Amino acid sequence: MAARSAAFLGSSPVAPSVTQVAGAMVPSSRLLSVQVQSVHHHFQAYFQALDGAATQDVSQILCPSWRNAVERPFLWFGDLHPSIFVNLLRSFLLRSHGQGGGSAAPGDISPPFADAWKDPSPRLTAEIREIECRLRRRVPQIVQLHRRVQASFTERAASEFKEHGEVSEEAAAAMTAELAGLFFQANRLRKSVLEDILEVLDVCQAAAFLEALCQLVLRLREEKLLLQFHSCRAPLPSSAW
Template sequence: MMKALINRLKSCRPFKEFYADWINTLKSSLLPLLSRSLSSPSPDPLLLATQVELLHSHFNSYFAALDLASNDDVSQLLFPDWRNPLEKPFLWFGDFHPYIFINLLRSFLEEDDDDSDETDNGFLVKPWNVWKNVDVSLGHFVEQVECGLRLMVPSVVARSRDTQADLVEKLGVGWRKNGENFEVDEVVGELVDKMTCVFLDANRLRRSVLADIMGTLNVYQAASFLEGLAKFYAGFWDPTLLANFKNPVD
């Protein structure tokens, strides 16, 4: 019901077109460049810094586009029928949950110390490991972010739940009092405004967590983290993975 009501006021500017271009740039250009630099025995820190900035800016442009799209038509983000079935279980108010960002960082910190000794045809996969012997403050940072998310995420969810409950109450009262003459557009307009605000705050939280992470890591760690995050986003659109999901092999 909520999707149908919001759709009453939606426009016709599809965010999915931007997203397709954004993912394509990520997969075909920015991610391969960064991965090649990280595969070097001695990555150039200046080159890495440039590529990190480009990739971080690419994510920021995505979050900014989400904000603009929500003000134009929040329904296409909250009820994204254009998302593929692999992405949908991970979505939280229009995009991936901010927990994913901090969990990815934690996964790097918890890697086994011998990971850097893995070989491929006799060659060291990564002759350097930026996550070995990291400062203890980085672990404390992860805990602080997780603590903040445990406070803020339920608050955003509660606002969305309260908005939906308020909608149902107003619709019920309106129909009881006015019957078929009840005009729902004003109520729907209030719903759209409130859900847009909820979405913007959720998106602000994603952007903030990523910015905090990037501001804490050194250039090598930031490059490694962004490579992992980019692979996570791009991986959901891998043709082979999608084909196997839609047509599982017995």
Template sequence: MLKAVSLFGRKKTSRPFKDYYAEWIETLENTLLPLLRRSMSLNSLSPNLLVTHVEMIHHHFQAYYDALDLAASDDVAQLLYPEWRNSLEKPFLWLGDFHPYLFTNLLRSFLDDDDADDCDIEIGECCELFNRPWHVVMAWKSPSKTLTTQIEQIECGLRLMVPALAARARNAQAGFVDRVAVHWARCEGRKEGVKAAIAEDLMAQIDEMMSVFVDANRLRRSVLAEIMAATNVYQGALFLEELAQFLVGFRDLELLGEFERCKVPVN
């Protein structure tokens, strides 16, 4: 329904957000991710350099969320109904962008790996296997009680906020339908009256959905910031590496082709 906004004269952005995202993901894949990986290697590890590259990727994500807010204020429909997202990305979207559970589920995977049985690999063999210093490889081994408590608090906050935002989106949609039905009956089929009434109702819905989207975006931004604040530089580097690789992987044409050929429906 929000796609109909152009019929009522709402300004749209001169630059589609998909163009910004294509440049953003390319920078992440071809510049920032290789720099981060290089700074974690045996030959290049420098704590100060690693801190810099971790901050660069974190800032890259924060800049992305800022751009999302700006695009939403101009044309929220292109974000809430992103036709430019591919079929592999769409199941992971929630209110216009990747679900914040992606962050916590990925974070939880590091803790779950720690709970698994230890494998019998010598320190030297493990370092050679990963081409990384031992303290990087073992960054998530036996995380502190403080860290696990902070992660649980982040997850708890998400369990409260996600349903509340989803309810606001549903209520906005239901309210729009109700108002249109009332105005349609009052106008008794008069074309100009119906158009003016629906335009007003649509603007109200767009404003509410823009507010919901911005709050959802704020949630994504804050969850990522909380994770980075809770982890040390080595843990944060490994987390951002996996997060970046996860997002980059959605653009893998071979993987996308296999997904689209799969006959099993995605719920």
């Protein structure tokens, strides 16, 4: 299941959808709306696939050996941190106000979508701020729950090891169940943040945002970028050992 999840966003549905969204703008706004919904559905299906994998074995999601070294810094409870969605959205607003050193949209967003972010309304700016505030409240709550789970398991494991010389399967199973619950909460947050963002955008803004998000996901898995990453890593000094 983890292998299928790993390949899901790198498989054919994403790349064609990005191309179709970019090409649909000119001939038909209705077609564009359909393509936006299609890409959104693809992400939702991916999140559901992660839920399924976590149900079977949450360790393969929280400790993903199938993620590459470029992806891992962006992960939070098994997948992209939801703040990445908001930060990506915020980048469009910054450019629309002449900040960030760019034009109205990131440089490699399809030209038909550039005008969608030239003059965002005050209402949109306020709604994006509300999404950010909700995210800032929710993320620390999940992190705090995670710390409590870790502390509880550590205390129980230490007590059992002191008394019996080993940690019981029941303790490990309880820990696994708690971690799975935390993952499901984090994944629901990812889903809801993406949904909230798309609800406040018009179809052209949503197309630009989703195209940028797809490009980000695909580039994190580019072989060329991964090779560059590995070639730039400096060796640890011998004194560190």
